[in-house]
Amino acid sequence: MTQSAGHLIVKQLEAHGVRRVYAVPGESYLDVLDGLHDSPIDTVVCRHEGGAGYMALAEGRLTGTPGIVMVTRGPGAANAMIAVHTAWQDATALVLFVGLIPVADRERDSFQEFSLAGWFGSTAKRVIVLDDPLRAGEIVAEAMHLAASGRPGPVVIGLPEDVLVQPASATVAPLRPVASGIPSPAEMAQVESQLATAKRPLIVVGGDGWDNETGRNLMDWAHSAHIPVATDWRAYDAVPHSAAYAGWLGYGRADTLAARLDGADLLLYIGCGRSDVQSDGYTRGFAPPTLLVLPDTSATMHSGRIDQQILSTPAAFVAALSTPGTASGSVRGTRTDAWMAALHLDQQRFATPHPDGGIGVDLGMAFHVLERELPGDRVLTYGAGNATIWGHRYLSHTQAHSLVAPRNGAMGLSVPAAVAASLIFPQRTVVAVCGDGDFFMNSQEISVAFAEGSAPLVIVVDNGIYGTIVQHQRAHYPGRASGTAMTNPDFAAWMRSFGGHGELVERTEDFEPALLRALSSKIPALLHLRTDPETMPPSTVNASSNAEVGP
Ligand SMILES: Cc1ncc(C[n+]2csc(CCOP(=O)(O)OP(=O)(O)O)c2C)c(N)n1
Ligand SMILES: [Mg+2]
Numbered sequence: 001m002t003q004s005a006g007h008l009i010v011k012q013l014e015a016h017g018v019r020r021v022y023a024v025p026g027e028s029y030l031d032v033l034d035g036l037h038d039s040p041i042d043t044v045v046c047r048h049e050g051g052a053g054y055m056a057l058a059e060g061r062l063t064g065t066p067g068i069v070m071v072t073r074g075p076g077a078a079n080a081m082i083a084v085h086t087a088w089q090d091a092t093a094l095v096l097f098v099g100l101i102p103v104a105d106r107e108r109d110s111f112q113e114f115s116l117a118g119w120f121g122s123t124a125k126r127v128i129v130l131d132d133p134l135r136a137g138e139i140v141a142e143a144m145h146l147a148a149s150g151r152p153g154p155v156v157i158g159l160p161e162d163v164l165v166q167p168a169s170a171t172v173a174p175l176r177p178v179a180s181g182i183p184s185p186a187e188m189a190q191v192e193s194q195l196a197t198a199k200r201p202l203i204v205v206g207g208d209g210w211d212n213e214t215g216r217n218l219m220d221w222a223h224s225a226h227i228p229v230a231t232d233w234r235a236y237d238a239v240p241h242s243a244a245y246a247g248w249l250g251y252g253r254a255d256t257l258a259a260r261l262d263g264a265d266l267l268l269y270i271g272c273g274r275s276d277v278q279s280d281g282y283t284r285g286f287a288p289p290t291l292l293v294l295p296d297t298s299a300t301m302h303s304g305r306i307d308q309q310i311l312s313t314p315a316a317f318v319a320a321l322s323t324p325g326t327a328s329g330s331v332r333g334t335r336t337d338a339w340m341a342a343l344h345l346d347q348q349r350f351a352t353p354h355p356d357g358g359i360g361v362d363l364g365m366a367f368h369v370l371e372r373e374l375p376g377d378r379v380l381t382y383g384a385g386n387a388t389i390w391g392h393r394y395l396s397h398t399q400a401h402s403l404v405a406p407r408n409g410a411m412g413l414s415v416p417a418a419v420a421a422s423l424i425f426p427q428r429t430v431v432a433v434c435g436d437g438d439f440f441m442n443s444q445e446i447s448v449a450f451a452e453g454s455a456p457l458v459i460v461v462d463n464g465i466y467g468t469i470v471q472h473q474r475a476h477y478p479g480r481a482s483g484t485a486m487t488n489p490d491f492a493a494w495m496r497s498f499g500g501h502g503e504l505v506e507r508t509e510d511f512e513p514a515l516l517r518a519l520s521s522k523i524p525a526l527l528h529l530r531t532d533p534e535t536m537p538p539s540t541v542n543a544s545s546n547a548e549v550g551p
Contacts, residue, residue, distance in 0.1 A: 005133035006031025006164035008172065009097070010039050012140040015172045018068055020044050020059060020423065022052040024079075026072020028099025028112075031164040044423065044448060046416075049076045051445035053083020054413045055420035057092050058381070058404045061208055062424050066093035066147040066155075073100050074112035077119060082410055087154040088123045089408035091207050091301075093147040094154040095140075096120075100129070102162040116158040129158035133166035137173035145176035150296030152208055180316040181295055187310050188320050191268070191291055194308070195225065196333035198266035202343075204249065205239055205314065206232025206272025209295070212400045214315045215239040218270070221321050225331040228343040230257060232272040234382070234392070237403035238314070241396040246343035247350055249278040249285075252389040255540045256346040261285045269293065271314040273302020277407070293317045353394055358532030363387075363461065366511040366529065367394035370431070370459075373515055378402060379430045381417035383438035384409045386468045387461035389537040391433040412441030415458060419445050422454035429519065430456040436488050437466045443494075449524045450498055457518050458526045460491050463533040471536050495526035502526045 003011070009032055013021070020042045025033060036043045046052035049071040056067030067087075071080045077098045087094035101113050117127045125146050128139055143155040183191075195201055203222060215238055222229050222244040231238055233250020247257045261267075261284050270293040272278075279285050282303055289307040292299060297311060310317060353364030367390045376398050382388040382405035397403060404417040418432035439460045449456055466484045473481050492502030501521035503514045505528065518525035 002167045002170060004031050004035075004165050005130065005136035005168040006159070007035035008136045008168040009140055009159075009164075010035030010041065012137045012172045013068060014039060014041060016141075016144050016175060017065055019063075019065075021068040021070055022046055022055040022059070022420070023070040024049045024052050024072070024076055026076050026099045028072045028101065028161045029070060029097065029159050029164060030161070032070065032097065032099075032159065042423075042452075044420075044452060046448055047444040048442060049079035050082045050412060051416040051442040051448075053080045053094070053096065054086070054416035054442065055445070055448075056094055056096075057083050057087050057090075057413075058417040058420035059424060060087070060093040060147075060152070061404050062379070062401045062421060064093075064148070064209070066095045066144055066152075068095050068097070070097045071099070072112070073098060074114040077114060077116070081119065081123075082412070084120060084154045084156065085123050086406050086408050086410045086413070090406060091151050091153055093152040093208070095143045095147050096124075096154060096156045098156060098158050100158045100160045103131070103160050104162070116156065120156045123154070124156045125153045127156045127158070130160065130163055133163050133168045136168045137171075141173040141176055145178060148178045151294065151298065151300055181312040182316050183310045183312050183320045187308070190308060191310070192331045194266060194289065194291065195227065195268070195331045199335060200260075200264050200339050201227050201266040201268065202246070202261065202264040203227055203229045203268045203270060204232060204272065204274075204278070205229060205270045206235035207238075207314070209271060209313050209315060210238040210400045211315060214318045215400050218314075218318045218321070219244050221318070223340070226335045226337045226340045227331075228260075228340040230343075232275070232407070233277050234403070234405040234407045235272065236392065237397040237400055238271065240398045243344055244340055245347060246340075247347040248392065251277065252392055252537055253540060254346060254350040256350065257343070258284060260343055260346070264288050267291070269302070270317060273299055274304055275301050276303070279303070351394055351396070353538070356535050356538065358535035360507075360531045361505055361511060361529045362508040363390040363529070363531060363535075364394065364538060365508045367391060369512045369515060371395050373512070373519070374431065375429050377428045379404070379418075379421040379425060379428050381405065381414050381421060381430065381432045383414035383434050383441070384411040384468070385435035385438050385466070386471065386537050387435035387438065387463075388433055393538070411438045414438055415442050416445040418456035418458065419449045419452075419454060422449065422456040423452055426454060432456055432458045434458065434460055435467060436460055436462045436464065436486060436491075439491070446495070446500070446524055447498060450500070455522055455524050458495070458524075460526060460528050461531055462488055462491065462528055463531045463535075464488060465533050467533065467536070470533070491528040492526055495524065498524065500524040500526060502528065504528045504530070506530045
């Protein structure tokens with residue numbers, strides 16, 4: 001039986017195991033929407049294409065199946081750009097479908113015409129226009145493969161509206177398996193012999209593609225080999241924060257860990273490279289021999305020396321490591337656990353808050369309560385801004401797929417990512433941590449939680465300013481705050497207007513009971529935390545636990 005290209009696209013997505021598409025409708029891709037009408041795929045109707053794109057990004061990051069977002073031509077595509085950029089920089093699998101003008105209207109500046117390749121060509125793994133309806137299935141299969149293969153990322157597919165209604169093939173195209181890259185025994189022997197002679201090795205993990213088994217096995221192995229493990233910025237859920245965990249590198253990181261990076265004599269990166277964020281702007285961690293485990297040859301976002309590169313996903317690499325407790329002696333060499341233990345102790349001290357002495361809610365104390373009260377399988381989502389730093393520092397991760405945060409620092413991600421996470425994991429507690437600026441960039445997507453019956457908790461840190469930028473202004477233009485003030489509404493009342501649970505919290509001691517009420521409400525909830533605009537994130541200076549094992 002023949003079917004239209006638009007309908008076949010939906011069937012193809014079903015074959016790939018896609019559970020949800022995140023969409024803002026447009027008349028340019030009606031035939032795909034019509035195909036979704038009878039599909040088991042849930043069409044999550046969003047309010048802004050940026051929000052839809054961020055939700056799809058969360059889907060890709062939390063499930064491993066590329067997130068799917070559908071938008072219309074010019075205006076819709078423009079709104080979706082932020083998610084494509086985030087998926088590109090963060091290396092997250094995403095497929096963006098964009099409805100396009102009819103083929104006959106091209107190059108005439110017709111209504112909503114734009115250049116798909118011109119807009120997305122520099123920030124997507126591939127931009128494909130479906131000009132031949134007979135290739136609809138094949139092109140979707142290719143996009144799904146490409147988005148998830150090697151360094152994951154976004155793929156953009158343009159769908160001219162007249163092509164969508166033309167007959168396509170009767171059956172879906174074959175799926176393409178994604179190669180994981182299995183390291184050879186010789187490569188592993190080389191890695192292990194370098195680790196065996198290092199006195200102060202440090203593993204840095206990041207990127208997508210981690211699962212519970214991989215994270216746990218790596219941490220057990222590293223512990224038995226006496227090697228500390230740090231995470232990349234906003235990749236804190238790659239591994240559980242157990243006894244070999246050393247904290248994170250990047251904005252807000254501990255000075256102690258930065259000093260340990262300077263003192264390391266071997267670096268092993270798994271799933272991420274040495275980026276500017278992680279190396280304090282290309283200034284740290286460049287000297288030691290460097291081993292790099294990435295699933296493609298390009299080493300995108302890694303800077304500086306590479307002594308050995310292994311083409312592998314984190315899962316395949318960790319599976320190839322010697323079993324914990326058995327062969328790890330050959331990797332441990334004569335190294336004691338002093339270096340690893342010192343870094344872990346540094347991290348524990350760093351993650352212990354102290355009262356900040358400011359007015360309003362003390363975020364260190366509040367996040368200490370959150371750490372205690374949230375269940376271990378919680379999912380945390382963040383956007384950008386200072387407000388996130390308290391969460392990064394005081395909230396731990398024990399499971400994979402428990403974090404969605406923009407490694408490219410894109411504001412507005414927290415709410416849509418939380419809405420998507422609570423659809424994906426309805427049994428888990430999902431908490432968005434956002435500044436007042438970040439929150440209002442995509443807060444409208446909370447309406448999707450009501451439409452879909454999910455129940456995230458949103459914590460809005462209201463300091464009345466774009467605080468991160470104020471902090472930069474204080475450093476570079478003291479006394480001349482400019483362009484950084486905001487006027488806020490009653491966010492709790494705003495949440496209640498949807499039928500959700502909303503509370504204003506103005507004192508630290510009121511946070512815990514408010515949190516418990518919000519968690520037990522089982523509906524979308526918001527805690528509006530009034531905080532002191534003078535209080536910037538806590539100092540990154542903390543006393544080193546053992547000066548003898550590092551500089
Ligand atoms: C989409 C986007 N626009 C602008 C910025 C620049 N920026 C980075 S942090 C920040 C301020 C964030 O303010 P808020 O969410 O209130 O958090 P705060 O720093 O006050 O805690 C801005 C404007 C950005 N990173 N992303
Ligand atoms: Mg703010």
